[in-house]
Amino acid sequence: MDLLAGHDWSHFAGAAPTGSGVRISPLDRWITATEGARLQPNPPVNLAGPHLEVSGDVQVDFTGAVNGAYLQLYAKPPVIYDEWRQERPSLRVGIVGGKLEAAVWDGKSTKAVETKKLGSGLSGEVAVSVRRSGGTITVLANGKSLGTVGEHGVFSAGTLWFGADGSWTLKSLSASGSVRAVDAPGWHQAPSSNSLRAKASALPRPIGIGAAIASGPLVEDAAYRAIAGREFNALTPENDMKPQFVQPTRGVFAFAEADLLVDFARANGMAVHAHTLVWFEALPTWMRSASDKKTVLIDHIKAVAGHFAGRVAEWDVVNEPINEDNSDGLEHNLWYQAMGKDYITQAFKAARQADPHAVLYLNEYGAEPDGGRWDALYKLVKELKVNGVPIDGVGLQNHEYEKGDRTPPETFRKHVKALAALGLKVRISEMDVVSGGDDTTQAREFAGKLAVCRDEPNCTTFGMWGFTDRYGSTANTDVTPPQPGDALPWTANLTPKKAYTSMANELK
Incomplete structure (x- = not known):
């Protein structure tokens, strides 16, 4: 044949x-x-x-x-x-x-x-x-x-x-x-009136329910694909839009895998939250060694955001810029070293020009509790807003890998409200909770943050960093094949955990 x-x-x-x-x-x-x-x-x-x-x-x-x-x-x-x-x-x-x-x-x-x-x-x-x-x-x-x-x-x-x-x-x-x-499977998946997305859409103020999705499993694993299309109305490409994937060589772009995810999302009525334009990780080696960093950054944003313009709803424009240990609260990464803190402003302006209709986010981890990371993040986004930088929202990742990472819902709510006062949207962008065998605590943590997002008018989406331990990023990759983690609402066998039930109950 x-x-x-x-x-x-x-x-x-x-x-x-x-x-x-x-x-x-x-x-x-x-x-x-x-x-x-x-x-x-x-x-x-x-x-x-x-x-x-x-x-x-x-x-x-x-x-x-x-x-x-x-x-x-x-x-x-x-x-x-x-x-x-x-x-x-x-x-x-x-x-x-x-x-x-x-x-x-x-x-x-x-x-x-x-x-x-x-x-x-x-x-x-x-x-x-x-x-x-x-x-x-x-x-x-x-x-x-x-x-x-x-x-x-x-x-x-x-x-x-x-x-x-x-x-x-x-x-x-x-x-x-x-x-x-x-050939490639049909992208449209059967809907369900009992899904998380259906319940979230039926709220008095509907919110998005999202997950990071990987292109390989989406095509190869029919059960993974069915859950992704049935349960979520927002999709974040887990890796396929990061710079090392889409521009592996200067001026050479590889959009195939990311385009596939966008096509799947569109076939299932899912908004695409694109991730990410500017980060100091997941970079091709040529990008790190380039002498003209500003040109590289702006050209990359124009090309990538321009390619997806009109097909994605949102962008993580700048990912993880905070380091509260520095005097200015910023990570002194390669972009900062080349352009100073102005790299953030330049990135948002370039993204707005490349895709005028996308909602533009700054995405950060570890800023859910009170403390130095939150203070530095709030100071930065307030300054950006005062200076007229086209930032629309903040993603708070909510990774809970250890007990100390857990934040009381009311503390988190306080921060969501503080960002609302600045005129900023908020999305829970990458939540996962390592259970260590304690499914009850894991369920409580997912439900608590979801309840805050459900209640606060500026919270648009509750998003998880994946949804099944079968392909979760907390897997132990020191062994081959990797040993699955235990941080997501579906098991490695793709059966729902207590966390799934707790989230469904919050959406009733």
């Missing part, structure tokens, strides 16, 4: 369909550490295009491979955490130095567990085949068998997804054997 004609390759990052095939361009996209070091390569997967359901022996054939180019077959799409990419089992085949290189990942490590260089003298465009028969994988070039590699679970999930990188044109791609081609 032909996997190019009649299938979607236009929403594949770094790819462009042409008359002669799919042109693949290298993105050089990486997962980076907080301080900017490259941690893991993050090549794209065609999430919106065809994948295979495999029930037995199969052969995948493609043509167009040249030196430095490769095609990768994934058992399931990788899962991206905040600073970590979970590699599922996969097989990568490509031409390197005249040889066919086959590398296999087993899902238990971030690195390939087996790599072989086979054959010799391969040049120009090469026809490559991957044949799985009886648990053995054989690789062929131009019809000639070159050798075998271990399966290592690549076919155990019963599906195969396609990724590619390098600089080349994929001229043909086909599959034969016990397989079926499946």
Whole structure:
């Protein structure tokens, strides 16, 4: 079966369909550490295009491979955490130095567990085949068998997804054997009158119920997708709009995964809260080393906010600028070092110009209780308002990882009211509560903050940083595969916890 004609390759990052095939361009996209070091390569997967359901022996054939180019077959799409990419089992085949290189990942490590260089003298465009028969994988070039590699679970999930990188044109791609081609699922999910979003919409003053959503699980995991569309009317891209994902190389933009999330939101009547334009983390290395930081910042905002203008409702323009330990209360990050505190003003002005109708937020953590972080945040946003900076609201993240992170609802309410007096909206932007096995306390914390948002006229949205422990960002990524955390209202098995029931009760 032909996997190019009649299938979607236009929403594949770094790819462009042409008359002669799919042109693949290298993105050089990486997962980076907080301080900017490259941690893991993050090549794209065609999430919106065809994948295979495999029930037995199969052969995948493609043509167009040249030196430095490769095609990768994934058992399931990788899962991206905040600073970590979970590699599922996969097989990568490509031409390197005249040889066919086959590398296999087993899902238990971030690195390939087996790599072989086979054959010799391969040049120009090469026809490559991957044949799985009886648990053995054989690789062929131009019809000639070159050798075998271990399966290592690549076919155990019963599906195969396609990724590619390098600089080349994929001229043909086909599959034969016990397989079926499946295109992207329908985005619209069945609504429910008992969902959180339905209850929140029926309040005398309706509010948004939101969650951070990851593109890989949204496409691959039907149960995750159903809950996301049914329960929430606001969506925050968990990672796919951060700078390292959308502009991995200067002037090279990769919007495919973020566009997919926006399309899902629109199909299900969800507002998109876009995250984030300016931060000092999740940056590509070129952005950190650029000498013209102001130009980089403004150009990035114009390009990214401009791309999504009219399709997203809100932006986190500046993320986490506060450090109460400094005399001015601000984090002296790379943007501050290049532009001073004016980087915040410049960012909001550029965002307003790029998308005049979006609601613009500053997003911050740790400012829910009284203390230095709250004082510094209030001082900053008051100054921005007095100076006419186009800031519309503040996101208060409400991460509760330890007992000391918990804030009494009435203290939180006081801060929401204080921001209302400045003419600012408030959204609970990233709430999660590590339970440590105490589901009752977790339920109380979620319900208490939701009640404040329900009652205070300037609170627009109650948002969580994910919704299921299956893909939650508090997972232990020191082990592979990661060990799920326990911070969200659905378990790793996608069953609702006490926190879900407590929130539903607050919305009655």
